[in-house]
Amino acid sequence: MKKNEELALFIREQYETFIANKIKVSPSHSNRASSLGHPCAFYGFLNRAKWAEAKAPDTGLQKIFERGNMIEPVLRNLLRELGVHITAEQRPARWEFFQITGHFDGIIADSDRWGRIGVELKTTGNPVLANAKSGEEMRIIRPLGEKWFGQTQAYMIVGNFEMWLTVVLDVMGWNLNPIPIDLDLGYAETLLKRAEAINLAFKYWEENDIIPENAGEAHALGVPMLSDYKICRRCQHYGTSCFPSVTLGEGATVLADDELESDLNRRAELEVAAKEFKALDERIKSRVKFSGAEVIVGDHIIYNTTRTRASFDIPKEVKEQYRAEPTEYIETKFGSLKAEKEKEEAET
Numbered sequence: 001m002k003k004n005e006e007l008a009l010f011i012r013e014q015y016e017t018f019i020a021n022k023i024k025v026s027p028s029h030s031n032r033a034s035s036l037g038h039p040c041a042f043y044g045f046l047n048r049a050k051w052a053e054a055k056a057p058d059t060g061l062q063k064i065f066e067r068g069n070m071i072e073p074v075l076r077n078l079l080r081e082l083g084v085h086i087t088a089e090q091r092p093a094r095w096e097f098f099q100i101t102g103h104f105d106g107i108i109a110d111s112d113r114w115g116r117i118g119v120e121l122k123t124t125g126n127p128v129l130a131n132a133k134s135g136e137e138m139r140i141i142r143p144l145g146e147k148w149f150g151q152t153q154a155y156m157i158v159g160n161f162e163m164w165l166t167v168v169l170d171v172m173g174w175n176l177n178p179i180p181i182d183l184d185l186g187y188a189e190t191l192l193k194r195a196e197a198i199n200l201a202f203k204y205w206e207e208n209d210i211i212p213e214n215a216g217e218a219h220a221l222g223v224p225m226l227s228d229y230k231i232c233r234r235c236q237h238y239g240t241s242c243f244p245s246v247t248l249g250e251g252a253t254v255l256a257d258d259e260l261e262s263d264l265n266r267r268a269e270l271e272v273a274a275k276e277f278k279a280l281d282e283r284i285k286s287r288v289k290f291s292g293a294e295v296i297v298g299d300h301i302i303y304n305t306t307r308t309r310a311s312f313d314i315p316k317e318v319k320e321q322y323r324a325e326p327t328e329y330i331e332t333k334f335g336s337l338k339a340e341k342e343k344e345e346a347e348t
Helices: 003-022 041-049 059-081 135-139 144-159 185-208 215-220 258-288 316-321 337-346
Strands: 091-095 100-104 106-108 117-124 162-169 176-182 293-295 301-305
Touching: 003 059, 041 185, 059 117, 091 144, 100 144, 117 144, 135 162, 135 176, 144 162, 144 176, 144 185, 144 258, 185 215, 258 301
Parallel strands: 117 162
Antiparallel strands: 091 100, 106 117, 162 176, 293 301
């Protein structure tokens, strides 16, 4: 191995070790503002009751966390260059009665000019979220946009803000998108009710050590459980403390077929080789088809045979006379739940 290749390998290994060492699951003793807007109330309850059993972030998600931590100072400096200064960095927010806590990124410094505006700095690879123009547009993008919106509303109600600015940096196109958000008192009130419900559920758990096992029990406890696989599969409690009857979407069918799953696994393994074979086959044929009837390369012999085929030039108006009615057919495509999850994380 050459020295530059050795150095490249060393950097890759050190980086993966660096990321792995950052992975941790932290205890949660309150209702974090960053979680109150999550689509699932049961998620907020489990963050407090079962944090120790939650799955740790994988390296892909941890890299996204590190991206945000590393880019935040860049964003602050960029805004400063644009004439917008942020003060009270990482300001604590706490409402003891509802047990809501958090730290927001700051306040716009020039209050005489802009008024009292809180600030949150975000990065994303999600093109839809990166182009949201208002809190309402942010809120309908589940689950991340909905979480961001809930987080800002929680900060606003706790910190007594009426105006907010979430500054989003698109890491794919490096576009800057400042999103103005106003306090939504109705929505903020639902967050306070959720926090209150989580507090009561958590107290019940402390006294009885009982965790709801299904959506009905969770609803009865006041912390409804979501059943949406696209969201649930990304949750650190899914499969450890939470076992919802998830829905995969309209028309989705779950098959328990070990043989079929084995065939699909083998197909996925061969797919890359098949694509490589097809590309090589086309490239080789394009290089040798005009080199003679027989071409020898090393131990390989290639035969080029000239053939003819009949074709019919039928006028369009004649073809139209024989056009049949469209018929339905089934097109089968293959995907991967893991790949979909990775794609979603890349757009986070």
